[in-house]
Amino acid sequence: MERLLEAVTAVVCLVSPEKVRALAGAIRKIGDAKANAALSDVVGTATAKAVVDRLVDAWRSTSVGSGELASMLLAAGHALESVSKQQSIELVWTGPTTPFVSARRTEQALLQVIGAARQTLFVTSFVAYDVSTIVKALNDAISRGVNVSMLLESSQDHGGSITFDVIGKMRALVPSAKLYAWRERAAPFADGRVHAKVAVADGAVCFITSANLTGHAMDRNMEAGVLLTGGQIPRLLHEHLQALVDTKTVSPV
Numbered sequence: 246m247e248r249l250l251e252a253v254t255a256v257v258c259l260v261s262p263e264k265v266r267a268l269a270g271a272i273r274k275i276g277d278a279k280a281n282a283a284l285s286d287v288v289g290t291a292t293a294k295a296v297v298d299r300l301v302d303a304w305r306s307t308s309v310g311s312g313e314l315a316s317m318l319l320a321a322g323h324a325l326e327s328v329s330k331q332q333s334i335e336l337v338w339t340g341p342t343t344p345f346v347s348a349r350r351t352e353q354a355l356l357q358v359i360g361a362a363r364q365t366l367f368v369t370s371f372v373a374y375d376v377s378t379i380v381k382a383l384n385d386a387i388s389r390g391v392n393v394s395m396l397l398e399s400s401q402d403h404g405g406s407i408t409f410d411v412i413g414k415m416r417a418l419v420p421s422a423k424l425y426a427w428r429e430r431a432a433p434f435a436d437g438r439v440h441a442k443v444a445v446a447d448g449a450v451c452f453i454t455s456a457n458l459t460g461h462a463m464d465r466n467m468e469a470g471v472l473l474t475g476g477q478i479p480r481l482l483h484e485h486l487q488a489l490v491d492t493k494t495v496s497p498v
Contacts, residue, residue, distance in 0.1 A: 246307060246309075248303045248306070249300075249303040249304055249306075249307050249309060249314075249317075250317075251303075252296075252299050252300040252302075252303040252304075253300065253314075253317050253318055253321050254321060255296050255299065255300070256268070256296050256297060256300050256318065256321075257318065257321045257322045257325050258325065259292065259293055259296050260288055260293050260296070260297075262322055262326055264287065264288050264293070265318055265319070265322040266319065266322070267287050268284060268287045268288070268297065268318060269315040269316075269318045269319050269322075270315070271284055271287050272284065272311050272314050272315045272318070273311055273312055273315045274311075275311045276311055284297050284300075284301055285297045285298050285301075330475075331475045331476055332473065332474065332475040332476030332478075333473070333474045333475065334471055334472070334473050335348075335349050335354070335471065335472040335473075335474075336348040336349070336469075336471060337349045337350065337351055337353075337354040337452065337454060337468075337469065337470040337471060337472050338350070338351075338468070338469055338470075339351040339352075339456065339462070339463065339464065339465075339466060339467065339468040340465075340466060340467030340468060341467065349472060351454060351456045351462065351463055351468050351470065352378065352379070352463040352464070354452050354454070354470065354472045355379060355382075355444055355452055355454075355456075355463075356378065356379070356382050357450075357452075357472070358444045358445070358446050358450055358451065358452045358472070359379070359382040359383060359385075359386055359444065359446070360382065360386075361446045361447070361449070361450050362386050362391045362393075362446035362447055363389075363390075363391065363446075363447055364390075364391060364392065364447050365391065365392045365394070365446070365447055365448070365483070366383075366386055366391050366392070366393045366394070366444070366445070366446050366447075367394045367395075367396070367443075367444070367445050367483065367486045367487070368383075368393075368394070368395045368396075368443070368444045368458070369395070369396040369397070369439060369441045369442060369443050369444075369486070370395075370396075370397055370398075370439075370441075370442050370457050370458040371397070371398045371407075371438065371439055371440050371442065371457050372397070372398065372407060372411050372457050372458065372459060373395075373397055373411050373414070373415050373457070373458035373459070374411070374414060374458070374459055374460075375459055375460035375461075376458050376459060376460060376463060378463075379458060379463075380418045380419060383419045383422060384419055384421075387419070387421045387422065392423070393419065393421070393422040393423065394422065394423040394424075394425065394486075394490070395415060395419070395422050395423070395424050395425065396424075396425045396426070396427070396439055396441075396486070396489075396495055397411050397412050397415060397424065397425075397426065397439060398411060398426075398427075398438055398439040398440075399411075399412060399426045399427070399428065399439075399498075400412070400413075403426065403428075403498075404428055405426070405438075405439075406438055412424050412426060412498055423497060424497065424498050425489075425490060425495040425496060425497055425498065426439075426495060426496060426498045427439050427494070427495050428495075428496055429493075429494070429496070442454045442455060442456055442457060442458075442470075443482060443486075445479050445482045445483045445486065446479075447483075448479055448480040448482075448483035448484070449474070449475065449479050449480070450472070450473065450474045450475075450479055451472075451473050451478060451479040451482050451483075452470060452471075452472050452473075453470055453471055453473070453482075454468060454469070454470030454471075455468045455469050455470060456468035456470065
């Protein structure tokens, strides 16, 4: 049965929902004649045909009936469609690209998250400078009533590791944002840094990236990240960042 379940999963992950439904319909028509089942013609590509052939082969080694298998395919397909609607995950990449993999660019993804915010927006970065488009988007978000919070690394003069005052610079550029720093760093985090680079809007969409809020990171560096819409991760990230504020792990500056 485990082999059949794996084969069903492989089919619904590869084949379109319409083809899954067509395949289920064809299986129902087979009835008890699964020994002679030939279903690969329902799908088009060679890869899909191979996956369907593996499904049929796994099916033949079980006592599962045609109606039951058809229902398994439909249920698995429905579950996958539901999850896909609840959450989407996109690759984000800045730097050299290839014609083989499509990906969103870092600045595009970050602007999308900021633009999606309607109530809350929390952004974290190690440093922040030379990002005029991001600064404008943050101020636009504040203008439409979004509560914007930012957690940044402190300068050396304020107990951090950066040679210049990133927080002071950001305060001048986005004066209505709530700015936070990680000042009280108890063991084992005494020498820790704010190295997380994330943005989360309304607990509904988030961007997790290697990129700092800098012009080079937006346009020139090789940076990677993921953009997640829906699902638990944006909500959990929002809750965690808010908990850092509520527990005074990070403090307003």
